[in-house]
Amino acid sequence: MxxxxxxxxxxxxxxxxxxxxxxxxxxxxxxxxxxxxxxxxxxxxxxxxxxxxxxxxxxxxxxxxxxxxxxxxxxxxxxxxxxxxxxxxxxxxxxxxxxxxxxxxxxxxxxxxxxxxxxxxxxxxxxxxxxxxxxxxxxxxxxxxxxxxxxxxxxxxxxxxxxxxxxxxxxxxxxxxxxxxxxxxxxxxxxxxxxxxxxxxxxxxxxxxxxxxxxxxxxxxxxxxxxxxxxxSRLWGAQDPVATAQEAALAMRPYIADHLAKGGRLHHITRHMLGLFTGQPGARSWRRMLSEAGGRRDAGLADYDAALAQMSGVPAG
The missing domain is CATH 3.20.20.70 (Aldolase class I)
Incomplete structure (x- = not known):
């Protein structure tokens, strides 16, 4: 890899x-x-x-x-x-x-x-x-x-x-x-x-x-x-940390915010998340919105929230 x-x-x-x-x-x-x-x-x-x-x-x-x-x-x-x-x-x-x-x-x-x-x-x-x-x-x-x-x-x-x-x-x-x-x-x-x-x-x-x-x-x-x-849950009989892809995306929000606060770029993280919603309605828009934001140095949490909101229909934050 x-x-x-x-x-x-x-x-x-x-x-x-x-x-x-x-x-x-x-x-x-x-x-x-x-x-x-x-x-x-x-x-x-x-x-x-x-x-x-x-x-x-x-x-x-x-x-x-x-x-x-x-x-x-x-x-x-x-x-x-x-x-x-x-x-x-x-x-x-x-x-x-x-x-x-x-x-x-x-x-x-x-x-x-x-x-x-x-x-x-x-x-x-x-x-x-x-x-x-x-x-x-x-x-x-x-x-x-x-x-x-x-x-x-x-x-x-x-x-x-x-x-x-x-x-x-x-x-x-x-x-x-x-x-x-x-x-x-x-x-x-x-x-x-x-x-x-x-x-x-x-x-x-x-x-x-x-x-x-x-x-x-x-x-x-x-x-x-x-x-x-x-x-x-399936392999170890343990509790899953999240139940849905949307929950996983929300769980990443504090980490992304911390990375941005330290001077990092949104794309450093979200480039690894483009496939999170593969096969779900809205997945293409998720990829497009994050990819377009990734080309801007000033991209931030608002861009991430907007991409997530169109997946769930509910504003993130």
Missing amino acids: MDWTDRHCRVFHRKLSRRAELYTEMVTAPAVVHGDRDRLLGYEAQEHPVVLQLGGSDPAQLAEAAKIGADYSYDAINLNCGCPSDRVQSGSFGAVLMEKADLVADCVAAMIAAQPRPVTVKCRIGVDDQIAEEVLPAFLEKVAAAGVRHFVIHARNAWLQGLSPKENREIPPLNYELAYAMKRAFPHLELCLNGGVAGLEAVPAHLEAGLDGVMIGRAAYHDPAKVLLGAD
Whole structure:
């Protein structure tokens, strides 16, 4: 989710679910070590539980980045071994690491030794023409032996040449059965599924198949209500923080007001909220009004309230 999500997006998603575990966009270890840490790693306390997702392939550098992440009190540190973009491949991390299980084991061992937070791994089932049924169990065994107990498996091969990142999320066939088989083969590991899950209604079947969780990325971004609204009651038997998309939008109002008061722009937050009313009457006007306001530096709460009022028929505030 590089260039998509940020701390504002996570706060918004947290208004829809208190229990879902939120991930940062992938941040490279060199950026964490040498860059503006508060800008890259800062977040709101309400985001917990939140996981820092790192990209890298140098054990010492990843260890230092993981320690910095722990100092920022992230609940876990995740190593991305699944992203197929050219930008990631050029840095020798992401999905290309599926070909380097020994290196991944060295990386996670260093990350675990450097700090107290759990270290997790997000991976593919293989890359290019690798035989996933052979590669994935060997990868899990090797990396688990280094101390990782939680994996998120994107149930497709990644093609490192010839497919764009978008095509890599759509063209390689899904193999959910292999993910289920890995849970049977490694019952002591926490294995979660990623890939092709478009809404909350699809989650229970994967849990009933034995998996420990489901990660949903772009679907949660484009249609957050479909994925997150009602998740707490349905999956955890807990009270939902809001009952409707309108309530979620109202719950964001104090956060938006605070951001504006600190000199931030409305668009910083509302660009992540354009899909909140997907499928509902008025959704197009909501997107249009917020998008038009986002082009103005002086856009404020009045613009947000106007967009919300046309959705509910009742002035916000």
